[in-house]
Amino acid sequence: LKVTIAQIDIPCSFGPAYEGERVRGKDLFVQAGGGKTQCTEYLELADMKEIDDGKVTVIGPDIPDMKRGEVFPLGIFVQVGGREFQKDFEPILERQTHHLVNYIQGVMHAGQRDIAWVRISDAAVDKGFTLKDLGVVLHAKLHQDFSAILDKIQVTIYTKKEDVDKLTAKARAAYKYRDERVDKMTDDDVETFYSCTLCQSFAPNHVCTVSPERTGLCGAYNWMDCKAAYQINPTGPNQPIEKGECLDPKLGQWKGVNEFVSKASRGAVTHYNFYSLVQDPMTTCGCCEAIAAMLPGCNGVMTVHREYTGETPCGMKFTTLAGVMGGGASSPGFVGHSKYNITQRKFLVGDGGLLRMVWMPKSLKEEIRERLLKRGAEMGCPDLIDRIADETVGVTEEEIMPFLKEKKHPALDMEPIVG
Ligand code: SF4
Ligand code: ZN
Structure with a gap:
């Protein structure tokens, strides 16, 4: 059974129209990463039995617990499962985080991997945006765009430094593995x-x-x-x-x-x-x-x-x-x-x-x-x-x-x- 999600249940508007939008200093409520704190995104293939599809958990303080101007550590951990899903697909789905988070009106995303940067505006927070919505978006859109290979998606958002650091260490090991897969290949080898x-x-x-x-x-x-x-x-x-x-x-x-x-x-x-x-x-x-x-x-x-x-x-x-x-x-x-x-x-x-x-x-x-x-x-x-x-x-x-x-x-x- 394939899950199809028509609507994305978040309090902000959502779509490609908001992708190029910036969140400038005067409109900034809080941010993560950007060289100030650790901000890591990591997506991995997990055992289908371990994934509760649609489950989004925020571990640590969320937006309502934060003060304006705060810079917090952030880890976005996505676990996916699917009979057609290959380990090689992980980086592609992980990279979707960039434009999908940018699709949220009033939220900006830059960078990738362990050097991501997320900026959340006053306007988004006024509408009721919370970090959980990041997971809601990823779950809905990854299902929508990759239905052929995905059956289940679960998202965990970390905002406590020790958890983010732990996720980062795990992610870095995966990045290393991914990078090294091309190590022995040369440009002359391929047409x-x-x-x-x-x-x-x-x-x-x-x-x-x-x-x-x-x-x-x-x-x-x-x-x-x-x-x-x-x-x-x-x-x-x-x-x-x-x-x-x-x-x-x-x-x-x-x-x-x-x-x-x-x-x-x-x-x-x-x-x-x-x-x-x-x-x-x-x-x-x-x-x-x-x-x-x-x-x-x-x-x-x-x-x-x-x-x-x-x-x-x-x-x-x-x-x-x-x-x-x-x-x-x-x-x-x-x-x-x-x-x-x-x-x-x-x-x-x-x-x-x-x-x-x-x-x-x-x-x-x-x-x-x-x-x-x-x-x-x-x-x-x-x-x-x-x-x-x-x-x-x-x-x-x-x-x-x-x-x-x-x-x-x-x-x-x-x-x-x-x-
Ligand atoms: Fe693609 Fe990365 Fe180049 Fe952007 S920077 S076009 S995501 S390879
Ligand atoms: Zn780019």
């Missing part, structure tokens, strides 16, 4: 890449092309995920792209991709390179986990992730970069990318690859330490991580240059980054 146009409601010309060695810039979709998404929904936002003739192996440009992107961006973007930020990089939307930028004075590049709020050597903080770059344009000198992509083999190889990396925030280095060490060694520079400057060294090109010289950073011996 087909996948598009992702899920973000066009925010960035109308933006088209991610996801290849095995370039995961989506949000970090939530890799090649395997897009392949599974296409399998679930053959007319959806993830379409196969025959890559076709290779126009530039070094920068990573294919005829088939260009044709697809031209069409999908309605002519706004005619071509882009997978492996370069200097020359015609891929388009960037506001979801990117990190943004890399050229540092001509250091003959290298830097990258900064969403969680780092300080200054950077390119002269802009992450939020400013995301504001300038996130509209779906291709901006030479800058490119959005996932954190995982930094250590994928093709990362910026058109510009010299990871060996060009001269600066990144300390917390990002630590987060990807293991993989950075491994990738550095593969590239003949096992201590690359110690040669990359961070904010403790400096936040301008002038400040970090003496450090790069002292450490004999490999970028300094490379050909000029701008020709």
